Amino acid sequence: MRGIYEALMSASRAHAKWELEMSNNIIRNRKHLFILAIMMLPLIIPAIGHAADLPGFIGGKNAFGPSHYSPTMFYGSMFVGICAGLITGCIGAGGGFIITPALMSLGVKGILAVGTDQFHIFAKAIMGTVIHKKLGNVNVPLAIAFLVGSGVGVTAGGSLNRALFNANPVLSDFVISAVYVFMLGFLGFYSMYDFIKTRGSAKSGDAHGGPVGLTPLAQKLQSVNLAPMIKFDEDVTPGGRKISGWFVAFCGMIVGFAAAIMGVGGGFLTFPMFVYGLGVSSFTTVGTDILQIIFTAGYSSIAQYAIYGYIFYTLAMGMLVGSLLGIQIGAATTKVVPGIYIRGFYAVAILAGFVNRLFALPEKMVQMGYISMSSSISTLLATIGTWIFFGLVFIFAGWIIIAFIRGIPTLRAETASPTASKGVSH
Structure with missing residues (x-):
């Protein structure tokens, strides 16, 4: 269990580092900011105005159709994006886990x-990824096999x-x-356990680069000679390594x-599967992983959800703009706040999402007739879960x-120091 948790957290840290790079690339590039402004134009009028009341049969609030919309949802999505960005930037671990539960609570x-979160990931990845810097790391046969499976x-x-x-x-x-x-539940309770265990320790616990050698599972899988065999990591290991493309496709x-x-995005699974399961270098x-996120999120959001109206x-x-702001503030905060407290708040934020979805289950089960419970009680539980979730996330974001x-x-002093040193060197 501990190994699984470490693998997931390693993946979250790798994904958070990429998200920060994407955010920086968008904010510091005028062309990307201009594109973002154009993408935001359709939102100005509906965000300022009021959503019209829709007949129930085409998507009113109580209908099963997905077209109900209110300005509260839009402003709420920006808040959700900011909070997810704060978690990602401040903790160095993915904050995307809270997005879908938060939207459902709204x-x-x-x-x-799900579809909206996928589209938000795709839009941010397309705008912010510096592909030419990262594709040098990609093994083409490995990527093709993975993307076919994906x-x-x-x-x-x-x-x-x-x-x-x-x-x-x-x-x-x-x-x-x-x-x-x-x-x-798994991530939250293990994160809290990890925080309590290391609270009095001087170790930061953040430097996990993955296993130095191959895990037993990776050794076993690489020993299976099942065509087509894919060769990879020639620059990392003398002679490189080989693995069956079927295993790569299965992971995808x-x-x-x-x-x-x-x-x-799927990165929370890609990293542990590749590094711990297949024996691929970090x-x-x-x-x-960057390539698969762009493909997976793009294909999923457009071909599986957008064309069906989801x-x-x-x-x-709203989430895109909020996350760009949140991740910048979160990343800067790590320079002035002890890391141990940040990890504690991360555990609380994840557990808040767990409680939120757990308290929502009884209401769904009552509506489907699976359990017998007063509808007022089940609705109250769902409401309590929502208040707990947004209350804790709001406290975390405010902190x-x-x-x-x-x-x-302090941040200004740190920024000025390199400039002053550069001036002296001249």
Whole structure:
């Protein structure tokens, strides 16, 4: 269990580093900012005005259709994006796990939350990734095999989500919530355990580069001679290593399926599967992971959700803008706040998402007739879960922002020091 947690956290740290790089590339590039401004134009009028009341049969608030929208959802999506960015930048671990639960708490149908999150990831990746710097790390045969598997997994995951929604929208929400209960529960409780265990230690616990040698599983898989064999890591290991393309495609299928079901980038699975399972170096894994996120999120959001009407463009752009701001503040805060406290707040934020989805399950089960409970009680539980979630996330976000404001003099001093040193050297 400990090994699985470390693998997931290593993946989160690698993904967070890439997200910070994407954010910097967008904010510091005038062309990218101009593109972002154009993408935001369709939101100005609906964000300022009021959403019209829609008849129930075409998507009113109580309908199963996905077209209900309110300005509160838009402003809420910006807040969600900011919080996810703060977590990613401040903790150095992916904050995307809270996005889908947060959108569902705002009243967005589960399938729409998943599709919208996928589109937001795709838009940010296309705008912010410095592809020419990273594709040098990509082993082409490895990437092709992985993307073929990912395409199959995304198609299966998207088809399953749509089938569940078409059969019973409540069942769709229940399944998505249950998946998040399992994932966030595991990550949250282990993160809290890790925080409590290391609170009095001087070790930061953040420097995990993955295993130095091959794991037993990787050695076993690489010993299987099943064509086609893919050679990789020639620059890392003398003579390189080989593995069957079938194993790579299978990993891609799992990553694509999970990404399409949960609405995440899939990087939290790619990294541990490649490094710990297949024995691929971290160097090669990073480049391949970036490529797969662009493909997986793009194919999933457009081919599996957008063309069927399961994307909120408005909310996706709100999250994009919010996350760009949040990740910058979060990254700067790490220079003025002890890392141990940041890890504690991360555990609390993840557990808040766990509680949120756990408390939402009884209401879904009552609506489907699986359990007998007063509807008022089940609704109250869901409301309590929502308040706990947003309350804790709001406290966490406020703490980071206050720490950032208080640390501005320190940050300015650090920025000025290199400039002064450069001036003296001349």
